[in-house]
Amino acid sequence: MKKIWIGLVMLILGWMIWANVGHSVEAVSMESHISLVSSINPNDADSSAGNIVGIQPYMLTSDYLSEDLFLEKMDAYFQEAHRAGFFGDKTIVLLPEYLGTWLVIANEKVAVSKASTLTGAMAMLLLSKPVTFLKNYSLSSSDEDRIASTLFRMKSEEMARIYNATFQQLSKTYGIHIVAGSINLPGVEVLDGQLTVNPEEPIHNTSFIFTPTGEIFPHSVKKAFPIDSEKPFITATNPANIPTINLPIGKIGVLVCADSWYPGSYQAVQEADIILVNSYCAGNGAMNIPWAGYNGAPAPSDVALSDIGTLTEQEAWKKYALPGRISSTQARHGANIFLRGQLWDLGTDGQPFFILHGELQETKEAERGGIWNLWLAESTEFAEKF
Structure with a gap:
């Protein structure tokens, strides 16, 4: 019995040492991986009409280990866009879906970012904070994936703080509006100009807009149609609750x-002038495989089921997502940006879509990180019509 107790004590001591070391990020360096900076329509440059800057950051798991690393990575892209002359009084920057979500590993062991799989990384996170995990586990009783749900709940305050501080600083520094991608947070709302969370509330995949003065709009945009992989821990909102927001560049x-x-x-x-979409497409090369059909909810009645397995994923995005559906609204301009990078074993794919005066624009592809600018020059046809 004595040997058992000694072994147990040694095991606990070993765990305590393991859980409390390996957090230093001094040796972690940031790489921007910017491979393309492109103006889609340089001949139409006119800052008075406004412009959309789409930023496709190439994210590494190590970029999420601390607030400083995350800010440094984001600022590298904003600096490059600023140097290219893309920022003006009516600029809006669009960032991709899930950009803030992986802040779930902020201030965790460096080894979490080096895990070969997301499952392994989350297991390491859980084992390093078992007491905190157990405290939040009971709050996830209604979620199918209680582990993922619990991890987001236990890290939600830290995630919200870093996300909020980063994009407040960037929007104020560069004097622009930012659609700051999205982040998974429970019970999130804006109070007194800051993001607050409630771990006892449902988790939503949510996007926020930051202003040139560093403020955050109180109108949040919550995902209405989670896909199958999200539904075990993400709660859907009513699509009727998706807001239209008035900005100097127009209704967004x-x-x-x-x-x-x-x-x-x-x-x-319906009444927006510009529609912006932030996206994340999992799987390397996913855009080139046959389209598997709608994911997470039934296909709308206007979808040709014969397209399933016939179109590629990329072709289906063009036909049934923003490029194919924007004409059903009053909006004449739009953009869709994807998250890219090396995120454990998840894989990423996608290149941006930009729409000007209802027409899908040709864009150069970025091998890794990319920055695209679209000037919203008024067309002759539009001027004559209105």
Whole structure:
């Protein structure tokens, strides 16, 4: 019995040492991986009409280990866009879905970012904070994936703080509006100009807009159509609750990824001048494989089921997401940006879509990180019509 107790004590001591070491990020360096900076229509440059800057950051798991590393990575892209002359009084920057979600590993062991799989990383996070995990586990009783749900709940305050501080600073520094991608947070709302969370509330995949003065709009955009992999821990919102927001560049509608595939989302932003979509497409090379059909909710009635397995994923995005559905609204301009990078074993794919005067624009592809600028020059046809 004595040997058992000694072994148990040694095991606990070993765990305590393991759980409390390996957090230093001094040796972790940031790489921007910017491979493309492109102006889609340079001949139409006119800052008075405004412009959309789409930033496709190439994220590494190590970029999420601390607030400083995350800010440094984001600022590298904003600096490059600023140097290219893309920022003006009516600029709005669009960032991708899930950009803030992986802040779930902020201030955790460096080894978490080096895990070969997301499952392994989350297991390491859980084992390093078992007491905190257990305290939040009971709050996830209604979620199918209680482990993922609990991890987001236990890290939600830290995630919200870093996300909020980063994009407040960037929007104020560069004097621009930012649609700051999305982040998974429970009971999130804006109070006194800051993001607050309630771990006891449902988790939503949510996007926020930051202003040139560093303020955050109280109108949040919550995902209405979670896909199958999200539904075990993400709660859907009513698509009728998707807001239209008035900005100097015009009325903005923001859709979170899969929401851009459903007519109900466009009904909510029917009066928008510009529709912006932030997306994340998992799987390396996913855009080139045969389209598997709608994911997470039934296909709308206007979808040709014969397209399933016939179109590629990329072709289906063009036909049934923003490029194919924006014409059902008053919006004449739009953009869709994807998250790219090396995120454990998840894989990423996607290149941006930009729409000007209702027409899908040709864009150069970025091998890794990319920055695209679209000037919203008024067309002759539009001027004559109105």
